[in-house]
Amino acid sequence: MFKILKKSFKTGIVTGQYPPAPAGQKFSVAPTAQKKAELFRKSLTIREVDTGSCNACEMEMNALANPVYDIERLGIHIAASPRHADALVVTGPVTVSMEGPLKDVFKTTPNPKLVIALGDCAINCGIFKGSYGVTGPVDQHIPVDVRIPGCPPRPSEIIEALTELRKGVTTFTRWFRKFSGNP
Amino acid sequence: MEPVFNPVEHLQCLFGPAINRVSTNHGIPVVHVPTNQVLPITRYIHANEELRGTLSLLWAVDRRPREERYELWYLFTLAESKDWLMVSTDLPGEERLFESITPKIHAANWYEREIRDMFGLIAQGHPDLRRLVRHNHWPKGVHPLHTNFPWNSILQWRQPPGSVDGHFIHGEGVFEVPVGPIHAGIIEPGHFRFTVAGEPIMHLDLQHFWKHRGVEKLFEQQTLAGGVALAERISGDTTLGHSLAYCQAVETLWEIHVPRRARYLRSVFLELERLHNHIGDVGGICNDTAYALAHAHCSRLKERVLQLNDRLTGSRFLRGVNCVGGVGIDLSTDQFSELVTELEHIENDFTELEQIIAVNASLIDRFESTGILKKQTAWDHGVVGLVGRASGIDRDLRRDRPFAAYDELPVRVAGSSHGDVRARVQVRVSEIHESIRLIREIQRLLPDGPLKSDRQVAPDAGAWALSAVEGWRGEILYFLMIGEHEQIHRCKVRDPSFVNWPAIQMAVIGNIIPDFPLINKSFSLSYAGNDL
Ligand code: SF4
Secondary structure: OHHHHHHHHHHOOOOOOOOOOOOOOOOEEOHHHHHHHHOOOOOEEEEEEEOOOOOHHHHHHHHHOOOOOOHHHHOEEEOOOHHHOOEEEEEOOEEOOOHHHHHHHHHHOOOOOEEEEEOHHHHHOHHHOOOOOEEEOHHHOOOOOEEEOOOOOOHHHHHHHHHHHOOOOOHHHHHHHHHHOOO | OOOOOOHHHHHHHHHHHHOOEEEEEOOEEEEEOOHHHHHHHHHHHHHOOOOOEEEEEEEEEEOOOOOOEEEEEEEEEEOOOOOEEEEEEEEEOOOOEEEOOOOOOHHHHHHHHHHHHHHOOEEEOOOOOOOOOOOOOOOOOOOOOOOOOOOOOOOOOOOOOOOOOOOOOOOOOEEEEEEOOOOOOOOOOOEEEEEEEOOEEEEEEEEOOOOOOOHHHHHOOOEOHHHHHHHHOOOHHHHHHHHHHHHHHHHHHHOOOOOHHHHHHHHHHHHHHHHHHHHHHHHHHHHOOOOHHHHHHHHHHHHHHHHHHHHHHOOOOOOOOEEOOEEOOOOOHHHHHHHHHHHHHHHHHHHHHHHHHHOOHHHHHHHOOOOOOOHHHHHHHOOOHHHHHHOOOOOOHHHHOOOOOOOOOOOOOOOOOOOOHHHHHHHHHHHHHHHHHHHHHHHHHOOOOOOEOOOOOOOOOOOEEEEEEEOOOOEEEEEEEEOHHHEEEEEEEEOHHHHHHHHHHHHOOOOEHHHHHHHHHHHOOOOHHHHO
């Protein structure tokens, strides 16, 4: 017990100890996406779906949950089932065998929902483009709201994109809108 | 002096006229035999006390359009000497049938099913010829690795995707629990079908290849020099292992002597890759017993290694480090001292953590005797890498077939004989310390010099090379054959996951389903590298 406490004190708080995302915004957020994201206010539940990635994109998604990035502090939560999700994060080109499961997942996710394509593969199939094994990028099968390019995008870049997506949803703006009667 | 035992001469003595000819390619002996002799000869290599060969790789090559034939290749690793021995046979013309060796050599099971799917060559006598790579909704008669199959074909489904055949056990009180392809965590897709009676698992049927992207066919669209980026993207967590194995294969073909400094740097990066994955896995395994504290610490340490990678190479996963002929990134003396200091901190940090983990009784209780993979089972399946070492299979390519700088860097190979989750954790922990030691050792030895050398020869179409790298999971094998104009004619990729997945089906028997995630994580296999 003593050892555990000592270790925790010695380590201190590591959250935020990461280099900032490289300058120059690369991600794109569809204009309607921010509006949709407003509904979820400051809490967003994500479900990750891998449709054929090389698993580096997954590792970066996993990294988001580690103590260094700790996205829970931003109100972002990773759900175990698409039924609990507000947003789907899709990685990888959509393979012939994963096309069906992806569509099923999209169907089971309750409306309204956001779809985030993570990584070059999800956006344009990347290096796997054209292969008999892939049926196309994510937006060929389901509508995509946010695109985060990179191979893989760094966790800091993912956080930046998610922050941009939920911009404008401060308590202040909500108040302001309510009282100005201008939704 | 005892006469040196020569396996090829031994086979020639015994099988004499049954062997067509014997050749050597880049130091690997190849025994060419007629199709009907494959079974007796491979069986002999596998079972003979002096040879005891494990099947390391089995693959086919379509030699069209140059020659009207298919080739089948069998690669064995001999138990004592750890040497390679290859057997090869031809299927001329329209011949589509060959004799299955699976009934005698279990490790051939998935390979022969893969060959059937990818080439349409049928292993006669195979006990389980279900589709492996092509799921049921794939159209009939599609064999993507035929030379005349266009790489960019658009497949027309036969039925809605997602249906798979399973092996079922029927009986009173027997239940089936299907899991996947989409799982609860952030992991890759795969379908697991458990058959249980009460709590214990009676049978597990794996259905993978959801992520099949056609990597081997994509390689055939590349030139030899251009394939590195694709190799890096086969399995992201093994970026460096795969790119290194690919580069080595090309370097063998072009007879490039990689400069010493580049070879040392390759070892450094390979150990860094081992490090971040092992640390992450130790945490992941603890997390699967709901021990979140260890997981938090380990993922913090893993992040430190990834950030270190990023600072040194500009990529958290070491993309773009390897190139054909050497490495594209150098480390200055300052960078190297930064690396070693940071690793020292990480090692101290990790050692403290180890002491906390080691005394946690509830954790050890979950680890011990869970998911036992017996040595015999591991040997029968040809299991490689750390999973094999934890089950008493003493194989490590860094020592047995030194590549990069390992010929000058003796590696202390970790091992255990228990084969349970705990053994796999222990092997990982030893390897973490060993990797850090090796990098420190390299700091002392790192020579100066160029980072890259040029090609020496331009081999003809049909030349081939094999290369092997001990990645963090285990042996990564590449077979590379040149076609016309320096195009790749065939590239067979074997991630260690491909051989270790079937073994997991054996390790779970008798365990309860809640222990499955733990066992699975302790194997920590790649879906992407397996599915290709
Ligand atoms: S974008 Fe890059 S890192 Fe992500 S899945 Fe594709 S190849 Fe892998």
